[in-house]
Amino acid sequence: MNDSLSTRDALIEAGLSLLIEGGAEGLTLRRAAARAGVSHAAPAHHFKGLPGLHTAIASRAFALFTEAMLRRRAAAENRPFARLLAICDGYLDFARDSAGLFHVMFACPDLDPRDPDLAAQSARAYDVLREGCLPFSGGTPDPVLEGLVWSSVHGYALLGPSVNAEAPFAAVLARIVPPDAP
Amino acid sequence: MNDSLSTRDALIEAGLSLLIEGGAEGLTLRRAAARAGVSHAAPAHHFKGLPGLHTAIASRAFALFTEAMLRRRAAAENRPFARLLAICDGYLDFARDSAGLFHVMFACPDLDPRDPDLAAQSARAYDVLREGCLPFSGGTPDPVLEGLVWSSVHGYALLGPSVNAEAPFAAVLARIVPPDAP
DNA sequence: GGGTAATCTTTACACTGTCAAGTCTCGATT
DNA sequence: AATCGAGACTTGACAGTGTAAAGATTACCC
Structure with missing residues (x-):
């Protein structure tokens, strides 16, 4: 057993x-x-066939994903913008370096959305992003801001080279939330 | 022939x-x-195998994609925010209603990025978005703003239901560019 | 006309996911 | 303690996939 x-x-x-x-x-x-x-x-x-294996793998991949964001955050200055940018950099790191996992996590059409493990792990990942947004809305959650940050970093990760050249993500993020004062 | x-x-x-x-x-x-x-x-x-068929299909799909955005824009008020929102709504319509095409266009790992037809059609689509951003930067292109809008709508389209409930895209876009004055 | 190039079919192969049946082991029940 | 039974795993088979080689057919140009 x-x-x-x-x-x-x-x-x-x-x-x-x-x-x-x-x-x-x-x-x-x-x-x-x-x-x-x-x-x-x-x-x-x-597992229930290949879809089952996919969701089990995606669940583990989300854990690694969360870890990548937390690792970056831990190495950042303890200021709101620096922390949120670090989280996003972890997001982008993972999307770039583990494209295969990222693909299964977000672009696999056969994941079982009702799997409790997958739901828990992905929620844990999004919580990191959410918490990074908190300081910019006075400590109370702001769903629209969270949706904007999340959509932006996710879209930026996928569109990749088409945007990066002319718009580093730090500059993009600075249009959403105010950078730290010097 | x-x-x-x-x-x-x-x-x-x-x-x-x-x-x-x-x-x-x-x-x-x-x-x-x-x-x-x-x-x-x-x-x-x-075509050169399945990847070739994929890129040929993606090229056609990008044309339909552009059409969806232009159709929405044509039905919108002629004011900057309304026009850009309409373009984004066309983007989101297409991603929702033609998920299969959208997947081949953006999530297919075997597209030939050097195909001139695909490059032309996708550039045409992005030009629509870019032109919708122009009024917000005084008529001269602003790559960072374009990257932000593009990433946001793309990420929003893919994350889909996870965000939509609490943050309609109009509200998200209103955090990026100023809505039209009443 | 003869030849040549392109288009398409046929055939074959290695690989994929899934299903059905069989084997085996180990623990619990009687 | 013997038997039963459920779970883990293997074996074998099947339909379907992309791709490659080789042959047929057609249209066109010199």
Whole structure:
């Protein structure tokens, strides 16, 4: 039984590494099974087919995603703009360096949106962003500001090189919230 | 020869309808070939494999995308904020109603970025957005503002329901550029 | 006319996800 | 303690995918 948990995790870990190495197209049920050392039909017992594996992987990926944002935030100055920018930089780092995971998290049409684990992990990630916005609305949540920041960084991450050249994200963010006073 | 052009177009048209009917997973080389009335290997002569078909379809889809934005803009009041909002609404309409096409245009990892047709059509689409931003920067282009608007509407389109409830896009846009005076 | 290039079909191959049936192990019940 | 049974996993098969090679057919140009 502990063994079963271990192969389930092994399958998720194998899927993560396949996505990191080979991008969005690198992940395959059979390849993940092979890398985990089990037969090609083993995943069907732990997940509901490929969509199930996708959502399990996305759940883990959201945890790594949150970690990337927190890591950046911890290294930033403790001032509102610097902190929010650091969070967004973590967002952009992850989207750039782990494009395969990012793709499964946000562009995979077969994720199970009712999976409680996935919902919890993604909520945790968004909470980081939300909390970074708080200082700009006097400590009480401002849904419109949160939606704007979130949409902006997400769109910026996906559009990528088309915008970056002429508009670094720090400049974009400075149009949304006031930069720290010198 | 005219026949060859016609089957090439028939393949693209078949791909478009498959994407509209069945979403991103509805498109298949073989299905498009069958719907176009040719054998499953015919597409290989007109496109470089599936990636080639994808970029050809994306090119056409960008034209429809531009059309959706222009249609909305034409029905809007001739005031800066109303026009830019209308353009963005066209953007969001298309992303919602033609999710399959939108996915191929923006989330397909195998598009050929050097295809001149695709580059031209996507540039045409972005020009609409850019021109909608002009009145807010005194008539001279403002790359940072363009990047902000573009990222915001794109991110908003993809994050979709997670944000919409509490933050309609009109409210989001009103944080970026000043609404029209009453 | 003869040849040539393009268009399309046929055939084959490796790979994918999924399903059905069988094997095995281990724990609980009687 | 023997038996049962449920879960984990394998094996084998199937339909469907993209791609490549090789052959047919057609249209066009010299």
